Amino acid sequence: MLSNTGNFLLSLNILLSALIIYYSYNNLKTSDDLISQKVFKISILQSTSILICFFTLVSAFLVSDFSLITVYQNSHTLKPIFYKISGTWGNHEGSLLLWVIILTLFSFLFLIYNRKHPKNYRLYTLIIQNFLILGFLFFILFNSNPFSLISPSPNEGLGLNPILQDPALAIHPPLLYVGFVGSSIYFSAAIASMITNYADKSFAKSIKSWVLISWSFQTLGILVGSIWAYYELGWGGFWFWDPVENASLLPWFAMTALLHSLLVLERRNVLYFWSIILCLLTFILSVTGTFLVRSGILNSVHTFANDPTRGIYILAFLSIMILVAVYILFLKYKPANVEINSNSKETFVLVNNWFMMFYLITVLLGTLYPIFTDAISNNKISVGPPFYNSVIIPVVIVFLFFMAIGPNAKWIKNKFIDLKIYSLIILAAVLLNFIIFFFFKSYSIISNLIVISSLFLILSSIMDIFKKISFNFPRVVSHLSFGFLILFIGLNHNFSIEKDFNLKIGETKQIDNFKFHLKDLKLVQDTNYKAVIGSLKVNDLLSKEERVLKPEIRIYDNPQTLTYEASIQTNFIRDYYLTMSNIDRSDYYNIKFQKKPLMIWIWISVAMLSLGGFLSLLRHAKYN
């Protein structure tokens, strides 16, 4: 029943998309500047039916309809309701449906919120977006159908992968999808803009909100994924340069560059084609990321069951998308003859873009290199954190200085009148840096430079609030947060303490300034797992702080999996992070303990960074 409804709605959506393309195309030829009511009506119907289709799948998960393969493979009757719902997009098929929903909703919203812009530009955007929607609908219907039946219908499902049963991970995909799938709309708009020659300022205005929305959500999505990795994967880190993490970071770099180049396009009518390239690049990178993850080329926690035909389909889709986009770009490209003063705000924005491209290329190379060596020379290698850290960190230091100075530069021609103030700020930053390192007694040149440059950005951003009568508040929030983010990452990295040792019940061990005592172990039965919960007393002999941490070893029933749950105690100064694992044929438990300073401030900084994007969206909506 649910299967039929779902399949019917999917087919209906294919029809509706085709109709939208057909009517929009006909509508192009009419002389008036009005979009036909038909297009509006079908768009509403399209959005509604895809949402109903999605809720059909959600209800299949809710009522545990195991006649659907997707539900059978990813759910279980004993699962809490919350995870039944999030299980809907915790798998390949369901998440593709989420893709299509976002493509469709953005298509509809772009249509109704851009009334001020010319008809043909909007119609072409709609047409291209609907081609994208069609591509994904066909993929879903014929290759990755969440409504496929299994016969005879099993009585019980296989369950959702335990590490995915987590509140952060339940909201991580939707957030991230609004981010990178949302970028589809300015991919479509960019092509429409080239076809209709609707260029420059007005183009920038029409897509700015969409870039801001996707950027802010992408930032939040990355944040939530990172928080999840921090407390679920049990490594105690929050960014691992895992290829799949990188896949979410690549469009983010492109979006960030785009966000800034749009400023120039909006104000000065230059960098049009560069902005177009960034629009195209963002969505192309998003689809590339999806391809890498779904095809199984890259292995990670995000890899769903392997099926090469999926990879071929997405690759074909990606190739067509890239070639069409590049073809139109080459056809329409006209070199601009605009001189940009080397000391002007435009140049500073361009510098931002160069940095973003540098990060993008570095991360892209690091991510693709292993695939290339494997394909060309059969060598399996992996590119790890040392590569990224050594290439990216030194560049971040320079970047932060530009980020501090850039926003205050004048358009067209800038004069450095604030040199004195900047010298004072840098002096203050250096001083603060040495105070910090004096108290914590740890030293490395690179961490000093990171702290100095981030303090420079922070102090300059704070000065901006007091200096000017009118200032761009969202920008200050974002730049300030970014400064804090780098500062906290730097301090956290430099002052983290890690201890690794074995303990048995009743034993006490002292390592440096910490005393550990494993009091006892309890066996607890939860709805869908058993847990061995340790009770570990941690004594910080320096601060006289005493805490009991309760790490868990969980044994999930469906599917049967062992997971190690870190026990984390957070406050505003530091996190205690502790994992416990059993050692085969021994009474001892392996304990990994970390004291990580200012952890929560890293999360807060990223949340504030994203908030800056949302504030900017409000500001843009208010003035346009």
Next chain:
Amino acid sequence: MQNIIKLITVSLLVFILGIFYQSLNRSSNYDTKFLVGNKIADIELSDLQSEKFFTNDDFKNNKYTLINFWASWCAPCRVEHPYLMILSRNKDIKILGINFKDKKINALKFLEELGDPYDYLAKDNNGKQSVNFGIYGIPESILIDSKFNILKKIIGPLNEKDLKEIKEIIKS
């Protein structure tokens, strides 16, 4: 100039997409279970205690050979060692020990202390040879026949069950 840039861009994109296509047909899972049934990589190992080299010729007359990867610093290797000692008394099977990323002095001390079950003792100082055999951690053991077919692969320390299974294979 513009045309050159266009040409380079398109070639680069086609190249990347081509690599993606090629990668689709590769298994990225580093799983060595599929090795069972295949032939083992050519053996080319240097002896731990002399300048001698081991090659396939040294093993072709053995009915069965168990290749065991071990190191003195590896705690689970101590756990499995008694089973290797038991196995070494069996005449139908020879044991090749590959000492993995170890110091010679420690390796010999380890054997002196716990006994030497190995008929052949080779070294793999940088771990490269072991990778060729599809090893991704130690201890690991590979059971081969005289034709160098992999009959069984044991990841992690040998235990009683593995021992029984190996004995059954040898008997049959």
